[in-house]
Amino acid sequence: MNIFYALSEGRGRLTETNLSAFLAFLLTPQAAHGFGDVFLRTFLDEIATACGDRQRFQAVLDKRSITAQVGLEVQYDGPAPRIVDIDLQLFDDAATQKKLHHLIIENKIRAGAAQAVQLKEQFECVRQTLREEEPCPVTAVFLTPPGEARVMTLEYDSLLLDAAIEHKKAWLRWRRNTMEENVSSRTIVDLIRDLLRKEASAEIEPISDYTRHTLKAFVQFLERVMQPASLGRSQIGSDSDAVVAQKEVMLDGRRFLIVRYATDAVKLFDGESDRELAAHPLLRKINVAYGLNVPLERGPGRPINTRQLGRKVLDALGQPA
Structure with missing residues (x-):
């Protein structure tokens, strides 16, 4: 039995909020999943690769433990107020509490949900807020189904960033289109499988049976229901x-x-x-x-x-x- 299928029936049907909430849970070091900041580290390492700056989060990754604040559906005001699906802020140690990085994750579960300037406007709202608060590098993460539908490409390309500035953007997929698909970066499914492999080979602390089974169920769920962008909207039935x-x-x-x-x-x-x-x-x-x-x-x-x-x-x- 896969609990994710049951939870996605009827009014609980697959939504961006559902998947954003579970990903935010995995990214939160102090959450009840029990593996601390292990998944967050893998995620940051992949984002650094995807945005073309391998050392981007190195100062954070070098720390013994990562101090992070993870928010879900956070609204930022601006000329066009926008809601950030997952708001991830990284801080220095408890003594200074200096903000080191700010990541905004825009989650799409179907190509039809793409909006031409949404990512750009989210970035501008966050950057304006940081000007009034504590400036730090911002990384915009565009998380989508497999494929490169034109509407998604338009939204991603709407955010133009000068290579010389500290802000970056990265495009990440929930899963691969096929196991043979040639994508330059690892997907969320890849990162979860990597976590499970590390636990199986004793590279990280043991994970509870319940958490392990939940992660496997989530991977199977994504593989089944996350349709490639070219196929349109994902819909879920029973197994x-x-x-x-x-x-x-x-x-x-x-x-x-x-x-x-x-x-x-x-x-x-x-x-x-x-x-x-x-x-x-x-x-x-x-x-x-x-x-x-x-x-x-x-x-x-x-x-x-x-x-x-x-x-x-x-x-x-x-x-x-």
Whole structure:
């Protein structure tokens, strides 16, 4: 049993907040996971590589223990106030409490959530706050599904940083597209697997069985549900409900996602809230709006059900999305 699948059903469906919260938990040294700053160190080392400055966090990594403050969905004011998904601040030892680095992590679980200037505006809000507080290097981390969808590239490229200044940016993925995908940096899945390998080979202190199993479940969850950016929105079913077809459609100015699973179940989701909606009425409207001419009856007085209608609509629209 994988608890992450169960927690992601119904109203608990996969959201950026869900995944941000769990990653923030892993990055917090004093959290109840029991492995201290081990994952945080691995994460910082990878961000340094991804931003092209291998020594960026060396002063922090050289310390016996890392003092970090991790915030979730922190709002920063500015010309365009923005909310930072994960706000990670690194400090000197307890005596000075000098801030050494500030990382802002913008988490995307689907390409459709990308906004052209969001990362840029987040960075500007944080930098403005630091001018009034305690200046320090800022690193903007763009965390996304595998792939390089154009909308995500546009958001990442909107943040232009002079190579000569102290601020940097890095693009990290939740997982690889395939095990053979040639990506220049390790992914979150890679970092968790590295942590598990270190524990298995006694390179770090033992991890509790519960934590170990939770990490393995999270990796399997990400591998199953985090769709490559080119495939659109990720949707989750039970362990046996692998997605076999999906298509995004527009209807009355709203975005919807039709998903068919390996069990032949067909579900329809609101494109913004990810809430599951009654599928049959909307499938009928989509059939009319797109001129698909899918018959609604198998014969006189024998209407087709949601599974049958959904499959025919997907076939008529062409899929995957």
